[in-house]
Amino acid sequence: MLKIGHEVVRPGKTYGEPDVTIPVPEELETVPGIPMNKREVDWYAREYPLETMNTSERASRDWANLLRDQHAEMREIRKEHDKLNRNLIIAGRMTAEIEPTAEPSGDDVTQEIKNKARQLGFLEVGFTEYDVRYEYTAKRGFTALPTAICMAYEQDFEPTQTIPSVDAEIVHSSTYRTQAAAALELGDYIRSIGYRCHVIHSGDATGPMIPMHVAAGLGQLGACGYLLTPHAGPRNRIIIITTDANVTYDKPVDYGIHAFCQVCQVCVNRCPGRALMRDKVWWRGLEKHKLYFKRCRPVMARYLGCGICMKVCPIQKYGLKNVLEHYAETGQVLGKGTHDLEGYELEGKGYFGPGELPVFDRNFFDMPRGSSDQWAFDSFKEKARAAGGVVSDEMLSDLKEQLTDAMRLGTADVVAMMDQDADYI
Numbered sequence: 001m002l003k004i005g006h007e008v009v010r011p012g013k014t015y016g017e018p019d020v021t022i023p024v025p026e027e028l029e030t031v032p033g034i035p036m037n038k039r040e041v042d043w044y045a046r047e048y049p050l051e052t053m054n055t056s057e058r059a060s061r062d063w064a065n066l067l068r069d070q071h072a073e074m075r076e077i078r079k080e081h082d083k084l085n086r087n088l089i090i091a092g093r094m095t096a097e098i099e100p101t102a103e104p105s106g107d108d109v110t111q112e113i114k115n116k117a118r119q120l121g122f123l124e125v126g127f128t129e130y131d132v133r134y135e136y137t138a139k140r141g142f143t144a145l146p147t148a149i150c151m152a153y154e155q156d157f158e159p160t161q162t163i164p165s166v167d168a169e170i171v172h173s174s175t176y177r178t179q180a181a182a183a184l185e186l187g188d189y190i191r192s193i194g195y196r197c198h199v200i201h202s203g204d205a206t207g208p209m210i211p212m213h214v215a216a217g218l219g220q221l222g223a224c225g226y227l228l229t230p231h232a233g234p235r236n237r238i239i240i241i242t243t244d245a246n247v248t249y250d251k252p253v254d255y256g257i258h259a260f261c262q263v264c265q266v267c268v269n270r271c272p273g274r275a276l277m278r279d280k281v282w283w284r285g286l287e288k289h290k291l292y293f294k295r296c297r298p299v300m301a302r303y304l305g306c307g308i309c310m311k312v313c314p315i316q317k318y319g320l321k322n323v324l325e326h327y328a329e330t331g332q333v334l335g336k337g338t339h340d341l342e343g344y345e346l347e348g349k350g351y352f353g354p355g356e357l358p359v360f361d362r363n364f365f366d367m368p369r370g371s372s373d374q375w376a377f378d379s380f381k382e383k384a385r386a387a388g389g390v391v392s393d394e395m396l397s398d399l400k401e402q403l404t405d406a407m408r409l410g411t412a413d414v415v416a417m418m419d420q421d422a423d424y425i
């Protein structure tokens with residue numbers, strides 16, 4: 001039996017359930033939240049501010065959407081989701097302008113807001129300062145309120161176990177919508193107790209949300225790139241409401257996840273794209289596993305959004321308490337090496353059990369890179385080079401068409417350009 005270093009007490013999975021106590025073995029103790037060099041985080045935010053991948057990787061995003069739309073069933077589901085979701089995004093934007101409907105009492109309303117959020121179905125909720133260092137340049141000044149209410153909404157268990165599948169894609173999208181509707185209702189409540197709030201739909205995120213969720217104690221960053229929360233691991237969707245309510249901030253927590261991922265490595269081993277890193281690196285002032293985006297997107301685009309890294313995570317399946325109790329007793333990772341945890345099926349490729357990975361053609365990972373206009377110029381130069389430096393009218397006409405499309409997308413209503421990558425740092 002491993003020596004327990006500390007215990008973390010969290011509210012039960014649903015509102016009103018008893019608290020759970022999570023034992024963190026001493027050998028898994030690192031730091032609360034994430035190892036951070038604050039000066040570096042500040043410096044990167046100042047000198048190299050974040051840009052949304054909707055812009056910086058637009059070319060591959062459009063390419064991926066074209067591939068995804070070849071799946072007839074998913075194309076219809078996606079269209080329906082976009083239509084419904086758009087209204088939720090707009091409703092969230094409008095909350096920034098709505099006045100409170102009562103005078104604030106002046107009391108600390110931390111617990112009231114947490115209770116209400118949990119009653120509305122949120123799995124986890126916490127408060128921290130809204131951190132402008134993680135804002136995309138395109139979203140500067142989008143929200144003006146000082147506090148971030150960080151929340152996580154659980155994605156249903158059963159369909160998630162079928163990842164990658166149409167059912168899992170449906171639940172993925174519907175969880176974002178359910179979460180947004182619950183957040184709008186929480187916004188009504190916050191205004192009714194006298195405070196302003198701005199519901200920021202996940203598809204309208206002002207930047208990567210995980211750093212604030214970690215700061216608010218909701219979980220820790222996993223090797224898969226998701227926020228791992230104690231009850232559902234990566235199987236949740238996350239959202240932020242900003243507010244001026246009188247609340248007490250939470251603190252980051254050491255759940256043992258930062259070190260446990262180093263031992264576990266199931267998602268790293270099972271990723272069909274080999275897109276996850278075995279070891280951590282320092283990135284923009286944080287020590288983390290960094291996802292190889294260029295190896296992930298081609299898999300996501302072709303295999304129903306993939307998400308295998310979510311499905312195979314033992315914390316997703318069994319919960320952190322069970323996983324760490326098992327680890328403390330046996331030194332083993334619960335479920336590791338079993339078909340139940342690690343097995344998955346890829347449409348058209350077959351079933352892959354523990355130790356088995358699909359093999360792809362050499363050009364499988366080729367995809368457009370960078371912004372749409374940058375890609376248009378790169379392709380143009382490549383064609384001109386291949387033609388021995390001769391630029392034809394047809395090449396110029398293609399370039400013009402692509403640049404016109406890129407400029408149109410650049411100025412289009414950003415509501416139509418949901419940021420599917422907002423969960424990632």
Ligand code: SF4
Nearest residue numbers: 271273296306307309
């Ligand atoms: S989504 Fe799929 S390809 Fe991307 S990191 Fe996860 S398992 Fe790998």
Ligand code: SF4
Nearest residue numbers: 222261264265267313
């Ligand atoms: S599968 Fe293992 S290594 Fe990957 S995020 Fe989950 S706990 Fe961490």
